[in-house]
Amino acid sequence: xxxxxxxxxxxxxxxxxxxxxxxxxxxxxxxxxxxxxxxxxxxxxxxxxxxxxxxxxxxxxxxxxxxxxxxxxxxxxxxxxxxxxxxxxxxxxxxxxxxxxxxxxxxxxxxxxxxxxxxxxxxxxxxxxxxxxxxxxxxxxxxxxxxxxxx
Amino acid sequence: xxxxxxxxxxxxxxxxxxxxxxxxxxxxxxxxxxxxxxxxxxxxxxxxxxxxxxxxxxxxxxxxxxxxxxxxxxxxxxxxxxxxxxxxxxxxxxxxxxxxxxxxxxxxxxxxxxxxxxxxxxxxxxxxxxxxxxxxxxxxxxxxxxxxxxxxxxxxxxxxxxxxxxxxxxxxxxxxxxxxxxxxxxxxxxxxxxxxxxxxxxxxxxxxxxxxxxxxxxxxxxxxxxxxxxxxxxxxxxxxxxxxxxxxxxxxxxxxxxxxxxxxxxxxxxxxxxxxxxxxxxxxxxxxxxxxxxxxxxxxxxxxxxxxxxxxxxxxxxxxxxxxxxxxxxxxxxxxxxxxxxxxxxxxxxxxxxxxxxxxxxxxxxxxxxxxxxxxxxxxxxxxxxxxxxxxxxxxxxxxxxxxxxxxxxxx
Amino acid sequence: xxxxxxxxxxxxxxxxxxxxxxxxxxxxxxxxxxxxxxxxxxxxxxxxxxxxxxxxxxxxxxxxxxxxxxxxxxxxxxxxxxxxxxxxxxxxxxxxxxxxxxxxxxxxxxxxxxxxxxxxxxxxxxxxxxxxxxxxxxxxxxxxxxxxxxxxx
Numbered sequence: 001x002x003x004x005x006x007x008x009x010x011x012x013x014x015x016x017x018x019x020x021x022x023x024x025x026x027x028x029x030x031x032x033x034x035x036x037x038x039x040x041x042x043x044x045x046x047x048x049x050x051x052x053x054x055x056x057x058x059x060x061x062x063x064x065x066x067x068x069x070x071x072x073x074x075x076x077x078x079x080x081x082x083x084x085x086x087x088x089x090x091x092x093x094x095x096x097x098x099x100x101x102x103x104x105x106x107x108x109x110x111x112x113x114x115x116x117x118x119x120x121x122x123x124x125x126x127x128x129x130x131x132x133x134x135x136x137x138x139x140x141x142x143x144x145x146x147x148x149x150x151x
Numbered sequence: 152x153x154x155x156x157x158x159x160x161x162x163x164x165x166x167x168x169x170x171x172x173x174x175x176x177x178x179x180x181x182x183x184x185x186x187x188x189x190x191x192x193x194x195x196x197x198x199x200x201x202x203x204x205x206x207x208x209x210x211x212x213x214x215x216x217x218x219x220x221x222x223x224x225x226x227x228x229x230x231x232x233x234x235x236x237x238x239x240x241x242x243x244x245x246x247x248x249x250x251x252x253x254x255x256x257x258x259x260x261x262x263x264x265x266x267x268x269x270x271x272x273x274x275x276x277x278x279x280x281x282x283x284x285x286x287x288x289x290x291x292x293x294x295x296x297x298x299x300x301x302x303x304x305x306x307x308x309x310x311x312x313x314x315x316x317x318x319x320x321x322x323x324x325x326x327x328x329x330x331x332x333x334x335x336x337x338x339x340x341x342x343x344x345x346x347x348x349x350x351x352x353x354x355x356x357x358x359x360x361x362x363x364x365x366x367x368x369x370x371x372x373x374x375x376x377x378x379x380x381x382x383x384x385x386x387x388x389x390x391x392x393x394x395x396x397x398x399x400x401x402x403x404x405x406x407x408x409x410x411x412x413x414x415x416x417x418x419x420x421x422x423x424x425x426x427x428x429x430x431x432x433x434x435x436x437x438x439x440x441x442x443x444x445x446x447x448x449x450x451x452x453x454x455x456x457x458x459x460x461x462x463x464x465x466x467x468x469x470x471x472x473x474x475x476x477x478x479x480x481x482x483x484x485x486x487x488x489x490x491x492x493x494x495x496x497x498x499x500x501x502x503x504x505x506x507x508x509x510x511x512x513x514x515x516x517x518x519x520x521x522x523x524x525x526x527x528x529x530x531x532x533x534x535x536x537x538x539x540x541x542x543x544x545x546x547x548x549x550x551x552x553x554x555x556x557x558x559x560x561x562x563x
Numbered sequence: 564x565x566x567x568x569x570x571x572x573x574x575x576x577x578x579x580x581x582x583x584x585x586x587x588x589x590x591x592x593x594x595x596x597x598x599x600x601x602x603x604x605x606x607x608x609x610x611x612x613x614x615x616x617x618x619x620x621x622x623x624x625x626x627x628x629x630x631x632x633x634x635x636x637x638x639x640x641x642x643x644x645x646x647x648x649x650x651x652x653x654x655x656x657x658x659x660x661x662x663x664x665x666x667x668x669x670x671x672x673x674x675x676x677x678x679x680x681x682x683x684x685x686x687x688x689x690x691x692x693x694x695x696x697x698x699x700x701x702x703x704x705x706x707x708x709x710x711x712x713x714x715x716x
Contacts, residue, residue, distance in 0.1 A: 010660055012580060012667045013674055015638040020628070025639070032641025037572045042565035043172050045648035045658075046641075050169035053268040065236030066268040067164025074167075092209065093192065093666045096659030099163065099210030101241065123670055130673025131680045138681060159655075186655025192665040213659060226656075 002144040005082035005111060007104075008094035009075065014086055017134065021141040026082050028097035031074035048073070060106060071103040076110075084144050085111045086137060087120045117144065156183040156283040159228035159259075161217050161249060163210040164236040170270045174234065177275035181283045188217040188226040204248060211235075211245045218249045222256045229286035232279070233263040251509060254412070254419050260285040261420045263507060278423060281380035285417055291558045292381060292417050295394045299355045299560035302343070303552030304336055304371065305379070306363025309405030309432065310519060313339035314549035315347040315354070316557075323347030324546055332363040333370050356559040358382070358552030362406075374559035379548050380409060380421050386551025387515045388416045390541035397511035401500065401530065401538075402518040402547065405432045408500050412508040422507040430499030432520040434468050438492040441475060442485050446523070449489055453525020456486030458494035471495060493525035494532075501533045515539045517547035571643040575620050579611040579627055580664075582671040583634035591630065598626045605644040609668070610635075612644040633678040636671060 002023045006014035009028040018025035035047035043049040048070050056069025059076040074097065087108060091098070098104060111118060119140040124130040158178055165171040178185045190198075190213075198216030199205070206212060214233075220226045231253055235242030243265065250263045262278045264270075285292065297316045305312040307329060313336065315323035325342030327335045344350060358375035359368040360382040368376035379402075387400040400411040408431060411421040439449040461478045463471060471492075478488050514536055516527055521544040531538040543550060581591045592606040595613070602615035602623045611627070613620055624637050642649050649658050 008663070010663050012578070012636055012638045012664060013670065016636040017674075019637060027639060029639035029641040033575065033639070036641055036643075036646075037569045037574075039569055040567050042567040043169050044175070045171060045654075046166050047567065048167055048169050050268040053168055063238060065164065065239040065242075066168035066170075066266070067236040067239070068167075070164070070167035070169060070268070092207075093195065093212070094663045095209045095213055096166075096663065098663065099208060099213065099659055100167075101207035101209075101211075102239070124673040124677070127673055127676040130670075130675075130677040132677070134674060134677025134681055157655075189651070189656030191657075192662045195662060209663075210659065213662070217656075 001146060002083040002141075003081055004141070004144070005079060005085040007085065007087040007107060007111070008091040008098045009078075009107075010094055010096065010098050011088065011091070014088065014137075017137045018086070018141065021138055022146060023084075023141055023144060026078045028074065031078060032097070035074075059110070065102070067100055068103045068106065071097065071100060072106065075103070075107050079107065079110050079114065082111070082114070082116055084117045084140075085119070086140065087111065087118060088123055089120055090122045156181075156229045156286045157227070158183050158185050158230045158232050158279070158282055159188050159217070159221055159226065160185045160232050160234070161188075161214040162232075162234040163208060163214060163242050163245075164239070165234055165266060168236060168266060168268045168270075170266050170268065173270055173272040173275060174232070176272035177279040178232075180272065180276055181280045183230075183279060183283045185232065186228075188220050188228070190216050190220050190226075194220065202252075204245065206241055206245055208241060211242060214245055214249060218253055221259060222253060228259060230282035231259050231261045232282065233261060234266055237265040237267045239265075247507065250420055250507070254509065260418060263420070263422070274424075277378045277380065278421075280378040281418060281421065284377060284381045288381075289417070291555060292385060293415075294385075294555060294558055295389070295416070296557075297554045298557045300349065300353050301356045301358070301553045301556040301560065302340070302354045303358045303360070303549035303554070303556060304340065304367055304373075305382075305546070305548030305552065306332055306336055306359065306361040306367045307405060307519075307548070308362050308407075309436075311335040311339045311361075311363070312546050312549040313343040314543075314546045314553050315343045315349060316550070316553040317347070317349075321543055321546070321550065323349065324543070324549075326545070329363070332366050336363070336367045336370070355561065356556040358556030360548040360552045373556075375552065375556045377552065377555065380411060380418055380423065382551035382555065383409060383517060383547050384411050384413045384418045384421075384551075385416050385555060386547040386549075387517045387541065387544075388413060389554055390517075390543055390547065390550060391513065391515045391539050392541075393513055393515070393539075399508065399510050399512070399514045401505075401514060401516050403430075403432055403496065403500055403516075403520040403526065404518055405436075407431065408504055410500070410504045410508050412511060420508050422504045424504070430496060430503060432496075432518075434471055434496055435492060435520065435523060435526065437468070437472055438475060438489065441472070441479070442489060444485075444489075450493075450522065450524035450526065452486055453489035453493045453523070454528060456484060456488070456490035456525075458487065458490035458529065460484075460487040461491035463488075463491040463495045490525055490529075493523065494529040497526055497529035497533055501530070505534070510534060510536075512536055513539045515541060517541070517544045519545045521545065571614065573616070574614050574643065575617045576612055576614040576640040576643050577620055577624050578609075578638045578640050579613060579624060580636045580638070580668070580671070581610040581631070581634060582636070582668065582675070583631050586631050586634065591627070591635070594630055595623070595627050598623060603644070609664070612640065614643055633675045633682070636674070
C-alpha cells in the first residue's frame with residue numbers, strides 16, 4: 001500500500017479511487033483530523049493556532065502571507081510522507097483548505113520537486129473522459145508497490 | 152437585551168492563519184455575531200462571471216459571490232467584515248474592489264482588514280465596535296444638533312481632551328497630556344468646566360471616547376461610551392458644517408490613524424492602524440523635539456521649508472529619525488527638515504491607509520495633528536485637494552461625544 | 564487563552580456519498596445500520612458519515628461500498644459528525660468544503676461510468692472480447708456502391 005498525495009487534497013473522487021484501488025490517500029482531512037484530535041490552545045474552527053503559520057516557515061519564507069504558511073503547515077508534512085501523487089490540474093473550484101491559489105501552486109511545485117511518481121490529469125467532462133480518467137488512475141495506482149510502506 | 156448585530160464575514164485565510172477565533176472574540180465583545188453568507192456552487196460560478204474579476208483563488212471567488220448575495224439582498228446582514236492575509240496581492244485587489252462595490256451598491260457598513268498570524272481580537276475590537284454601532288445606533292448617529300448641557304471626554308493615547316457644550320455651542324474646552332488616564336481626564340474636565348463657568352452638577356449627559364473610554368466612562372458614569380471612529384466622523388461633519396452627503400475624515404493620531412469615508416455623518420468604510428509610529432503624530436513630536444521647537448511651532452516652521460530638499464522616509468520611526476538626524480548633520484535647514492517630516496507622515500498615511508477608502512471631497516482633517524499646518528499642506532498636495540480643518544478640530548472626539556451624548560439628556 | 568479538549572480522540576470519520584438511481588441515502592443508511600457493529604452512523608442528505616475505531620470503520624465502509632460499488636464513494640473527514648465548528652446552522656452558511664463536494668458531485672456519474680467500463684473490461688479479459696467492442700471495419704467501397712444503389716432505387 002503506497003501513500004498517495006491527492007490534489008485537490010479535499011477531493012472525494014481521488015480519495016475514493018486511491019482507497020478503492022488499494023492505497024492510502026493523503027489529503028487535507030488527515031491534517032485537519034490530527035489537529036482536531038489534539039489538545040492544546042482553543043483555535044476554532046480548524047484548531048490551526050497562530051503557531052502554525054510559524055511552523056509553515058519551513059516551507060515558505062516569512063514574506064509569504066500567513067494563510068499560505070498556515071496551510072503549508074498542514075500539507076508540508078503530508079507531501080514529505082507521500083510516495084506518489086495524483087494531481088488534477090483543473091481543480092479551480094476547490095475551496096477552504098484548497099482555496100488559496102498561491103498555496104496550491106506551491107503544493108504542486110513541491111510534489112514535482114520531490115521526485116515521487118506523479119500522475120497529472122484533468123477532471124472528466126463526459127462519460128468517455130470518465131472512462132479514461134478512471135483507467136489512467138487505476139493504471140497509475142496498479143504500478144505502485146502494494147507492500148506496506150512501499151519498501 | 153438587544154438583538155445581536157449580524158456581521159457577514161468575507162475572508163480568505165483567517166482559519167489558516169490561526170486568527171478566526173480573534174475575529175469571533177472581537178465580535179462577541181461587542182455583542183455581535185459573525186456569519187458566513189450561505190450560497191451554492193452555482194452562485195459562485197455565476198457571481199464570479201458577473202463581477203468580472205478573474206481571480207485564481209477559490210476562496211476569493213467565494214468572497215465575491217458572498218458579497219454579491221449581500222448586495223442583491225439574498226442574504227441579510229447588519230455590517231460586513233472583509234479580511235484577507237497581509238501581503239497577498241491577489242486578495243488585496245479583491246478586498247478593495249469588494250469594499251468599494253458594497254459601499255457603492257448598498258447601505259451596509261464595511262470594515263476591511265489585512266491580518267497576520269499576530270492579529271489579536273484587541274486590534275479588531277474598535278473596528279467591530281464601530282460596525283455594530285452603525286448598525287445598532289443609526290437613530291442616535293442621525294443627531295445633527297447638540298441640545299442641553301453635555302460634556303464629551305476623549306481619552307487619547309497622547310492627550311486627553313474635554314469639551315462642554317450648551318445649546319449647540321462649545322462653551323468650554325480642556326486639554327492635558329495623557330499620563331494617568333483618570334487624573335488627566337479630571338484635569339481636562341476641570342479646565343473645560345471652569346471655562347464654561349459651570350459645575351459637574353450642571354452637566355446633563357456625558358459621552359466618552361478614545362483608548363481610555365471604558366475606564367473614564369465608568370469613572371464618570373457616562374451615558375455613552377463610544378469608539379472614536381463613529382464619534383470622530385460625527386464630530387468632523389458637525390464642526391465642518393457638512394452633515395449631509397459624502398466626506399472623508401482623516402485623523403492622524405498619536406498611536407494610530409483613522410481614515411473614514413463618511414455618508415450623512417455615518418462611517419461607510421474606514422481603516423484604522425498604521426504599520427509603525429513613523430506614520431503617526433508621534434514621529435512629528437519627535438521631530439519637534441529634535442529641532443528644539445514646541446510641537447505647535449512645527450507646522451509654521453514646515454510651511455517655510457521645502458520638503459523635497461530632504462530625503463526622508465518615516466515608514467519606520469527609527470529609520471525616519473535617523474534620516475532626520477542625518478539631514479541636520481548634512482546642513483539641511485530646520486525648515487526643510489520640518490517640511491520633510493510632515494510630508495513623510497502624510498505620505499505614509501496616503502500610501503498605507505487612504506488606498507483603503509474612497510476619497511470623496513470635502514477632505515476633513517481632525518485631531519491634534521490637524522493643527523500642524525505643514526502636515527495639512529502636505530496631505531492636500533498628495534490628495535490634490537483643499538483640506539478642510541474645522542474650528543476646534545483638536546477636540547474632535549470630545550465634541551462628537553458631547554453632541555451624541557445629548558441624545559441621553561432627559562426629556563429628549 | 565482557552566484550553567481545547569478534543570472529543571472522539573483516536574477515531575476516524577469517513578463520508579459515504581451515494582449517487583445512485585437505485586439506492587437513496589435513507590436505504591443506504593438502513594443497510595449500513597445492519598452492518599454497523601457499533602460504528603457510529605449518521606445519515607446526511609448525500610449519504611452517511613461513519614465514525615469509530617479506524618479498523619472498524621475501514622471494515623464497515625468496504626462492506627457499504629459493496630452494496631453498490633460503482634455508485635458509492637468514500638472519503639476521509641477531519642471532523643467528527645455534527646461538530647458545531649462546521650455546522651451550517653452555526654456558521655450561517657455552508658462550510659467551504661461543501662461547495663467543493665458540490666463541484667465533484669456533478670462529475671460522479673462519469674466516474675461511475677468509468678468504473679463500470681473498467682469492470683466490464685476486466686471481466687472481458689478472461690473471455691473473448693464482445694464483438695461490439697471490436698473496431699468497426701472500414702466500409703468496403705463495393706458495399707458502399709451497393710448501399711447507394713439500393714437507396715436510389
